[in-house]
Amino acid sequence: MPSGQREGTVSIPLTPTRSDLYWRRIFNKYDKDNDGRISYVELKGIIESREYDHDLPDNVVDKIMNLADRDNSGYLDFAEFVEMMHNPDLKAVFGHFVARYIHSIIPHRSPVDTTDRWTGFRAVSSSDGDGTYEEEYSCWPPAICMILISIIEIVLFCYDASHGKTDATGPIAQIFIYNPHKRQEAWRFLTYMLVHVGVVHLLVNLLVQLFLGVPLEMVHRWWRVMLVYLAGVAAGSLATSLTDPKVYLAGASGGVYALVAAHIATIIMNWAEMEFAIIQLLVFLLLATVDIGTAVYDRYWRHLQQNIGYVAHLAGAVAGLLVGIGVLRNLEKRKWEKRLWWAAVVLYFSLMLIGVLANIFWKTHFQ
Known part of the structure; x- marks a missing residue:
């Protein structure tokens, strides 16, 4: 029996949800050098690609990077990127302020928190679908x-x-x-x-x-x-x-x-x-x-x-x-x-x- 594997247990690979795939597509789009990380320059490119008529000041980008870069590596890995995009303090920056209205007419799902008792891995899932559709709401181009x-x-x-x-x-x-x-x-x-x-x-x-x-x-x-x-x-x-x-x-x-x-x-x-x-x-x-x-x-x-x-x-x-x-x-x-x-x-x-x-x-x- 391989070391570290408990008797009577089965190793089951985690299957990515549609929401994971949705964010992975966005992450890969802005990971210009395909190194699996978002650099400062690439983060600035994300922000400036949104519906702004002018670039954000560098000090604002610095604050965003510092807030999202949990391990202070100078880069954002995929987990940090997803957490950044869902951070309520940053939603307005990334064009997601419309979510306030959307979620006022569409009820929230109750997250289900599951932890594997052997590996200790934690997964948060939703009780009803992935909600990928709601992530598509955008104010640009304006809906007029x-x-x-x-x-x-x-x-x-x-x-x-x-x-x-x-x-x-x-x-x-x-x-x-x-x-x-x-x-x-x-x-x-x-x-x-x-x-x-x-x-x-x-x-x-x-x-x-x-x-x-x-x-x-x-x-x-x-x-x-x-x-x-x-x-x-x-x-x-x-x-x-x-x-x-x-x-x-x-x-x-x-x-x-x-x-x-x-x-x-x-x-x-x-x-x-x-x-x-x-x-x-x-x-x-x-x-x-x-x-x-x-x-x-x-x-x-x-x-x-x-x-x-x-x-x-x-x-x-x-x-x-x-x-x-x-x-x-x-x-x-x-x-x-x-x-x-x-x-x-x-x-x-x-x-x-x-x-x-x-x-x-x-x-x-x-x-």
């Missing part, structure tokens, strides 16, 4: 797309309100609203998202755009989120034109539901990398089901005269789910997810093509 859209919607609403019209009948709304009698004005299939019926309608959409759309931009970048948003808007108007050919449409609900469904797509595609994926999935599914179910019940069972375009909500959600699977970032691709990607892309374009062709050639349906 949903903010700009929200500002435009507010400005246009205020302009119509200044004319005493807040029910989508003002001069701006008349140009942008989806009017079933003016379907030849193709821009209306998209621009209806910019006008709203009342303050409450506007505020609800703004809340989702800002508190869900902005975090999605931080991970997936603005152009991906914009594709999802516009896909939901277009799907909402096309589906409504086919199912309710006499209904007018106003509001960004199609795009908003696309964002909600896109987040569900993100949860599906990054299930193992997200914190509390099952809880997030159930919450969003419950909210969407209740909202759409209530609108359908009020219309067909209670026969209330209401103007909620539930078809636009539903179609926007379907588009957001399909396009979200197709364009949003997938941190770790698996074989079944590649097949799902193709299925989502083909199904979305097939449905959109049917909607466009029906609006062009099915003229008797709209008379």
Whole structure:
């Protein structure tokens, strides 16, 4: 028996988690000389590569190095590097100050502390996934797309309100609203998202755009989120034109539901990398089901005269789910997810093509 090995024990190699692999990729990226250590110069390169317009003073870099270099070797090994990136005193420096907001809407996991009784090695793991997805949040480039859209919607609403019209009948709304009698004005299939019926309608959409759309931009970048948003808007108007050919449409609900469904797509595609994926999935599914179910019940069972375009909500959600699977970032691709990607892309374009062709050639349906 080899010396130092206890009778009746089995040596089991530790398997790196996805979080370990995530930090290892970053560590290797900035370990320019591949010596397994981060030098002072390499540390400064990390800091200056972030979203700063100018270099940090050398004395600030000195303080960071002294704080992170636990063994005073003048270098950071991998363990010290990971500890530095998670140090609460340094998070603002490395662009992770956004974690305060992210972790305010996503619950923390409870760490599990395990110590091997033979070797004395200590390992801290999480009870639900690795949370690698949350590490991808970044403020650079800035997430301003949903903010700009929200500002435009507010400005246009205020302009119509200044004319005493807040029910989508003002001069701006008349140009942008989806009017079933003016379907030849193709821009209306998209621009209806910019006008709203009342303050409450506007505020609800703004809340989702800002508190869900902005975090999605931080991970997936603005152009991906914009594709999802516009896909939901277009799907909402096309589906409504086919199912309710006499209904007018106003509001960004199609795009908003696309964002909600896109987040569900993100949860599906990054299930193992997200914190509390099952809880997030159930919450969003419950909210969407209740909202759409209530609108359908009020219309067909209670026969209330209401103007909620539930078809636009539903179609926007379907588009957001399909396009979200197709364009949003997938941190770790698996074989079944590649097949799902193709299925989502083909199904979305097939449905959109049917909607466009029906609006062009099915003229008797709209008379």
